[in-house]
Amino acid sequence: MSAAVDLSEDAGTLRVSGALTLSNLGDLPHRLAAHDRSVKAVDLSAVERMDTIGAWVIHRFARERGARIEGLSGEREHLFKQVEDADQPVAMRPRRIKPLERVAGEVGEATITAFRTLYGLLGFLGATVIAFYNVVRHPGRFRFNATVHRFEVVGVSALGIIGLMSFLIGIVIAQQGAVQLRQFGAEAFTINLVGRITLRELGVLMTAIMVAGRSGSAFAAQLGTMKLTEEIDAMRIIGVSPMEALVLPRTLAAVIMMPLLGFYASLIAIIGGGLLCWWQLEIPPVTYVARLREVVPITDLYVGLIKAPVFGAIIAIAGCFQGMQVEGDAEQVGTRTTSAVVQAIFLVIVIDAFFAIFFERIGWL
Structure with missing residues (x-):
């Protein structure tokens, strides 16, 4: 009606x-x-x-x-x-925001996101340490096969690209150093430049950047996909700790392999620099090696080997943390993978700066 x-x-x-x-x-x-x-x-x-x-x-x-x-x-x-x-009129255009207000808002949001991410990373680091402690107390829960497989993925499979990158970096450093030092008649100090900067800084730093882009992104994508398909939830339901089964093997592999990869990268870079010195500066390989032994202190090698496992832990934890944050849809996997690489590289460079100050204070120059 x-x-x-x-x-x-x-x-x-x-x-x-x-x-x-x-x-x-x-x-x-x-x-x-x-x-x-x-x-x-x-x-x-x-x-x-x-x-x-x-x-x-x-x-x-x-x-x-x-x-x-x-x-x-x-x-x-x-x-x-x-x-x-x-029954209110709908604004067809958003409110016009002043440029200064928009910039301040974006900076504020970025700052809040950065602190939240840092807080989450610290919490994830604590969870990883707890998982490692539990595995030490109960060795039978250690995933040996998974860890060895990650050794191959992080280390052995990366030897080719890291070796090529390091070889070219050694050549570039030697060539640029020789060009600049030739102005002062000090071409022989190119050996000092190549030896010290590769063992102390560039060898392990460039290796960390390469591992972050290669393995850190893979960690984030793998765990993100598992989180999206609810495999991680299924592991929790059957009583398997994802931290022990997924995160810990990847972290241990990165921590253990990074010093080896860093030393390997430094050695290849030195070989590349030596070849350029032999070809352009006519410095024989025997003289090159003898000069390296004179001018490069053993502390430079120690500095690189001390920094490498820390960088490996940062890369693995950043990648696994971002992978575990995936939720919603498949687009999150790509977003979190990008964030993992960016955060890992940023943190590696920041920590490297702190290491430089620390070693300078203790006299390892």
Whole structure:
């Protein structure tokens, strides 16, 4: 039954009766539109039932005519109040934000995100240490095969690309150093430059960057995919700790392999620098090696070997942490993988700066 609309002739009041519901409205909007603007009030006291659509139709009619609505009970008055609050103009364009305000907002959001990520990384580091302690207490829970497999993925498979990169870096350092030192007649000090900078800094640092881009991203993508397919949740249900089964083998592999890869990269870089010195500066290999033994202190090797496992731990923890944060959809895997690489490289460079200050203070120059 459609709502009956009557207009009293003497007082300009439109009285509505019947059921103001979606199924009974019929052509009510057209009948309301046929009334002229002499309507001053709408009386709803005779309405039997009313839903949101019926209330909105009457509210729109009263708003267009400038009429008041009468005969509302408590519940119906609350319904019309909700309809009135919702009937607001929609802004088609966002509020224009001043450039300074936008920049300040973005900086603030980035700062908050950075501190939250650092807090999460510290918590994840603590969970990894606890998992390592539990494995030490119960050696039978150690995943030996998984760890050895990660040795191959992180270390053996990376020998080719790291060797090529280090060889070219050694050549570039020697060539640029020779060009600059030739101005002062000090080409022989190119050997000092190549030996010290590769063993102390560039060998392990460039290796860490390469491992972060290669293995850190793989850790994030692998764990992220497992998180998305609920494999990690399934492991928890059957009583297997993901920290012990997934995170710990990857972390141990990165920590153990990084010193070996760093030493290997430094050695290849020195060989590359030696070949360039032999070809361009006519320094024989025997003289090159003898000069290296004279000018490169053993502490430079110690510095590189001390920094390498720390860099490996940072890379593995950043990659695994970002992988465990994946949720929602597959796009998160790519986003978290990118974040893992960026965070790992950033933290490696920051920690390397702290190491430089520390070793300078203790006299390992």
